[in-house]
Structure formats: structure tokens, C-alpha cells
Amino acid sequence: MWRRNIPAILILNVLGVALFLSFYLPVNHGFWFPIDKSIFFFFNRHLATDAGFLHLVAVTNNRAFDAISLLAMGLLYLSFFLKQDNAGRRRYIIIGFVMLFTAVVLNQLGHLLPVSHKSPSLSFEGVNRVSQLTGIPTKDSSADSFPGDHGMMLIIFTCFMLRYLSKTAFVIALVITVIFSLPRVMIGAHWFTDIAVGSLSVVLVGASWWLMTPASDVLIHWLERKLPGKKNPNAVA
Template sequence: MNFSRILLLNALGVLLITSWWVPYFTFWSTLDDAVFWWFNQTIGDDHLRWTEILAALNSRRYDIFTILCMLGIMSWASYRDRQGGWRRWFGIGVTMLITAGLVSEMVRHVITYGHPSPTMTFDEVNLTSSFVEFVTKDQAGNSFPGDHGIMSMIFAGFMLTFGDRLTRLASIALTLLAIVPRIMVGAHWLSDVLVGSLSICLLLLPWVLCTPLASRMSASVTTGLKRLESILPLNKGNRS
């Protein structure tokens, strides 16, 4: 267990929350407004192609594409893993899904604060959905914390822990590609992600990834998979 790393990451999470919560400290609200309006002015008929791209990056199809890319990166990591192979990464994937589910439930039941997205806060804003004919996300009644960001950061956290250099870099790039479009169209404030999502991950993930918990869970799943393979009728037939 790397206790010093856990404390450091937890301290960073607390610092982020404190910097956002302290009254009369307007850094985050000022930055939120500036980022939103900077991107919002680029949405409209004058930049129709760009607007269509932003809308596509916030569609359900893009969400599915992102999930497939995550699976692709994990498959790539298992291919590059000369020791555990796909069985080890299957265990890591199951552990990651369990962690994501538990974190999601904890956030849903513990965090009672929420606020609307910038596109529902300000009047006379440019909505990408007004310029395209397909369904796209550009508003949220409660955008805090960024659930999209939490799930993407959990994926990145597991890849940073178990992957090699190339798959780590790929996971970071994909996480940014998954999170940033939501901010660009105003479905989330910047602080929803940099404070909400990131602080939650800094407070919770270290207790999974910087302790033996994740490794033991994934190893248990891998061992169970091997035992299941040994008793399958197909494997018995191959050995006879």
C-alpha cells in the first residue's frame, strides 16, 4: 500500500473542493464563465461546420464510439501484456466496472448539491441542437458533478495503474476526447469536471488503485475465469 501517495492525492482532491467552495473566491466562477462564452460564440450559422462537429461529438453515437475505443485500448493492452494476457485484462475490466458502479451509486446518494449547466443558466445562448437535425446533448438540469468525467477518469485511472506507457497515453487522450466536448457545448461547466469529477476520483480511486484491492480483485476474477475454463465441456473435449 502506497499510503503517502493516497494522502497526497486525497489532499489534492480536498484542495480542489475547498478552492471551489470557499465564499468570495471567484476563481472558478470567473473561469467557468470565460470558458463557456469563449466556446459558445463559435456556435451558430457563421460556423456551421464547426457547430455540426460539436453536435456530433455530443451525440449518443459518439458515446458508443468512446466506449468501443475504451474496449479497444484495453484489448491493445492485453495484446501487449506478455505475462497475463487477455485473462488478466478481463479481470481488470470487471474490477473497473465494479468500481465505476460503486462510485456512481455513492455519488448519487451522498452528493446532494447540484446546479444546471451554463446553457440552462444564461439567456440567449447558442445551442448546438438548434442547428442540427439529430439528437445531441447540450443542456443538463444538473451538471454537477460531471458523471461523464467521473467514468472516463476511472477508466484512465485503471489504465495508468495497469497499462504500459503507450496505453496510458492513449487512455489519457481518450479521456480528454470524451470530456472536453461536453464543456465546449455548455452541457457542463469546466468546474463540473476539474472540481466535481476530478476531486471525487482523487478522493476515492486511490483507495482502490494505490492499495492491493484492485490487484487482488482482478486476480480473483482471473483465477475464477481459469477455473471456469477448466471445467467447460469444450475444454474437456479438446483435452480428450
């Protein structure tokens, strides 16, 4: 019974709220700001001294590179999708739709948080800007970087892998999340806390109620009944 998950859901909610409040309540974000600042300047100073690192950061933050992260997620999902029969594949398509729906809703809710700030590349004077140093079109700034949209999408994907695929898929998705979230931090388009506090706190609260109760299953089962195609015989009515 899903009610056995209530203690875990409440713990995740407390963690999510506490994480956000640890950033929101203290003046200048308390201990988080020195962490954010040190991480930003650690990477930023290397942009001017290491040409290889500079161009790596430029390429991995180009809009076209976002397709690589989608490809990585898609290939992971495809590896499980192809093992299914026709009914199972239909269900996986529906799960993918529900995952996208979840990402859109949680992202919108995340932007209701009472925090708004510029990216670190716009918050300090005299910093290295990748687009200026290389001339490569790249995302090196944001007028409102909290919470991190890209990071939130990756974390939600990871949660769905654990809920509907396997622990192995979850671990691989976790690696994908770290790899493809890091470039935004390295270039200064996001503070570390945009992802580690903003994105994560929203997902801890929202995804726990969505995935650890029957809520997401109800939507999946409803779509299975309503959409045309052969239904999964193992699906719960």
C-alpha cells in the first residue's frame, strides 16, 4: 500500500523545505553564498588561462549541445523501451508523456518561489565571459537563474527512472544529471545553488507526492484506457 510511503514522503518534504529555507532565510543566503562564489570563481579564472577548458565550456553550453543531453536520456530510455512488447512500449510512451508533463508543472511551480537573481556571470564585475572570449554563441548568463530549469528536468528524469525503470537506470540517469548540469555552473550561467537548492528542493517536495503516491499511476492508467492502441495486460485498471 502506498500509505507505507507517507513517512518517506514527509521526510523528503522536510528535507526539501529545510534545504530551501537554509538558502532563503539567512541574510545574503548565509553559508551558501561563499560556496556559490568560490565555485564560480574557481571555474571562471580557468577560462582565461586554459584554452582547452574555455572551448570545452563554450561548446557544452551551446544550445545545440542541449540536444546531446536529450540524446543521452533518450538512449537510456530507449534501451529499456526496446525490451518491451507492443503493449509495454505503448505504456513507456505514456510514461514519457507523463514525465514531460511533470517537468513542465514542477518547473512552473518552481518559478513561484520567492527568489529571483541574476546568474553569477552578471553579478560580478570584470569576470570572464565565454561568449566574449571565444565568439561562440553560448549560454553564459541568465537574468533569472533560480531555480535551474535544465537541472530540474534532469533530476525529474532521474526520479522517473527509479520509479518506473530500475535502480541501474537510476544510477545512469544520476550520472547524466551531474555531467549535463555541471557545464551551466562552470560557465557561470547558474549558481551552484540554482540546482543544488532551487531545483532539488522543488523536486524533493513535488516529485515525492507525485511518484510515491498513486497520483502518477492514476494519470498513466487513465491515458492507457483513453488512448488508442493495444493496452498493457499487466496494467492496473
